[in-house]
Amino acid sequence: AQSVTQPDIHITVSEGASLELRCNYSYGATPYLFWYVQSPGQGLQLLLKYFSGDTLVQGIKGFEAEFKRSQSSFNLRKPSVHWSDAAEYFCAVGAGTYKYIFGTGTRLKVLA
Amino acid sequence: DAGVTQSPTHLIKTRGQQVTLRCSPKSGHDTVSWYQQALGQGPQFIFQYYEEEERQRGNFPDRFSGHQFPNYSSELNVNALLLGDSALYLCASSPGRDPFYGYTFGSGTRLTVV
Numbered sequence: 177a178q179s180v181t182q183p184d185i186h187i188t189v190s191e192g193a194s195l196e197l198r199c200n201y202s203y204g205a206t207p208y209l210f211w212y213v214q215s216p217g218q219g220l221q222l223l224l225k226y227f228s229g230d231t232l233v234q235g236i237k238g239f240e241a242e243f244k245r246s247q248s249s250f251n252l253r254k255p256s257v258h259w260s261d262a263a264e265y266f267c268a269v270g271a272g273t274y275k276y277i278f279g280t281g282t283r284l285k286v287l288a
Numbered sequence: 289d290a291g292v293t294q295s296p297t298h299l300i301k302t303r304g305q306q307v308t309l310r311c312s313p314k315s316g317h318d319t320v321s322w323y324q325q326a327l328g329q330g331p332q333f334i335f336q337y338y339e340e341e342e343r344q345r346g347n348f349p350d351r352f353s354g355h356q357f358p359n360y361s362s363e364l365n366v367n368a369l370l371l372g373d374s375a376l377y378l379c380a381s382s383p384g385r386d387p388f389y390g391y392t393f394g395s396g397t398r399l400t401v402v
Contacts (some may be wrong), residue, residue, distance in 0.1 A: 180330075212393075217395070218395050218396075219378055219394050219395045220331070220378070220391075220393040221393070222391070222392075225390050266330050266331070268330075274319075274321070274336050274343060274344045275321070275336065275344055275346060276331075276333065276391070277333070278323075278330030279330050280328075280329055280330045281328075281329075281330050
């Protein structure tokens with residue numbers, strides 16, 4: 177069955193520190209992978225996506241993610257976190273035709 | 289350029305009632321998907337509409353139904369509301385020809401069933 181696992185429910189980092197959010201997927205075919213961010217009371221904003229090609233993809237707001245097929249992972253990274261990055265982050269896989277399967281999310285807290 | 293617009297933003301209904309949520313997609317998008325996001329969970333796929341027809345459906349009961357209009361806007365209807373239907377309902381639009389282009393999400397409708 178298709179699934180997405182985000183092992184970390186909460187992560188706290190200091191402003192200026194580096195960040196890595198983990199995402200593991202289970203999907204039989206070549207996956208379409210996405211990271212979204214959700215601020216409190218808001219919808220989801222697309223940070224980046226991977227379909228094929230270069231396994232390191234760049235997104236908005238200074239985020240990047242690396243696709244590792246051997247590990248079934250698509251981890252999100254940022255070299256230096258800003259206080260405004262505090263939000264909830266969702267990893268998603270495009271499953272079959274048209275629908276996305278989302279993970280349960282990782283809530284990021286940034287310490288000043 | 290307006291993004292995805294959802295209405296209303298908040299709604300309180302009584303168990304057993306019916307509710308209709310509305311969505312206007314981003315300009316240039318012809319596909320609308322609906323997701324349910326329970327508190328502390330990721331969004332769950334309800335269904336997707338394209339060319340005024342339901343193209344795919346997730347694991348939701350028939351109490352959940354939808355419609356897409358010729359202008360691509362969409363409605364989500366939920367009948368016989370249960371307390372467990374309380375959630376944030378998200379509408380997402382995308383270009384139909386490229387379903388994995390990446391959704392544009394609305395800010396959602398917060399439904400509370402009491």
